[in-house]
Amino acid sequence: MIISLTSHDSISDPFPPSQPVPPEIFFGRDDLVSDYASLVVRNEQTRLAILGSGGMGKTSTALHVLHHSDVVTRYRDHRYFVGCDAVTSADALAALILQIMRVPSTAGENIVTVLHRALVSAPLTLLLLDNFETVWDVNSRRDRIIDLLQKIVNAKSVWLILTMRGTMPPSGISWTRFGSLPQLLPPDAKRTFLAINPSLNNGDRRDEEC
Ligand SMILES: Nc1ncnc2c1ncn2[C@@H]1O[C@H](COP(=O)(O)OP(=O)(O)O)[C@@H](O)[C@H]1O
Ligand SMILES: [Mg+2]
Numbered sequence: 001m002i003i004s005l006t007s008h009d010s011i012s013d014p015f016p017p018s019q020p021v022p023p024e025i026f027f028g029r030d031d032l033v034s035d036y037a038s039l040v041v042r043n044e045q046t047r048l049a050i051l052g053s054g055g056m057g058k059t060s061t062a063l064h065v066l067h068h069s070d071v072v073t074r075y076r077d078h079r080y081f082v083g084c085d086a087v088t089s090a091d092a093l094a095a096l097i098l099q100i101m102r103v104p105s106t107a108g109e110n111i112v113t114v115l116h117r118a119l120v121s122a123p124l125t126l127l128l129l130d131n132f133e134t135v136w137d138v139n140s141r142r143d144r145i146i147d148l149l150q151k152i153v154n155a156k157s158v159w160l161i162l163t164m165r166g167t168m169p170p171s172g173i174s175w176t177r178f179g180s181l182p183q184l185l186p187p188d189a190k191r192t193f194l195a196i197n198p199s200l201n202n203g204d205r206r207d208e209e210c
Helices: 030-040 058-066 069-075 090-100 111-120 133-138 142-154 186-196
Strands: 047-052 079-083 125-130 158-165 177-180
Touching: 030 047, 030 058, 030 069, 030 158, 047 058, 058 079, 058 125, 058 158, 069 079, 069 125, 079 090, 090 111, 090 133, 090 142, 111 142, 133 142, 133 158, 142 158
Parallel strands: 047 158, 047 177, 079 125, 125 158
Antiparallel strands: none
16 A cells, blocks of 8 residues: 655654553563553542662563453553653643544643543543653753643542653642552563574573573
């Protein structure tokens, strides 16, 4: 099939970013994922912050929670992954969330207000704000970021998961739970290493002796 690009296909009119799936190679976090999933399907509105240093598995863990069968059953299609990697302002984040939720914004109106209104009238929704450190650390107007987060959790049908580098979650929000991911246990770290480097898993058992 030939897909032709027209003048309509421009960077100013982008499609929403693709929603990622959880990584297949994922060891040693089953209990934690189940624990987080049970938190997220509670009837009480939940705000969960998954913290830790880079590469610990925050995004992978959050994606597995987002795709946990109980979570899928509860939220159906109203589960949204919002990658904040390239976002540096509250307005840009609000615009991105609206785009991913496919809510049209109204010209001339404050974009955060549009988002708040959309979330307040939304059905039961699970929002995952991933790599939030970008917008949190870079932005000089943290008050605006806090205001945006407060408007998100003010919507009573919106449950929030946030992942962020560091040891403390954003201030101004009453978090249901926050904490750093524990390190993988050595056997799980080894399985991960061998899964990423299959050529090293050559059948001899020398590594078992280490
Ligand atoms: N439990 C795990 N088992 C196997 N691979 C993992 C696990 N956790 C993370 N990874 C891999 O490690 C890399 C970094 O994970 P990621 O979730 O992006 O970390 P973070 O979000 O904390 O920076 C990715 O390639 C991911 O697939
Ligand atoms: Mg990440």
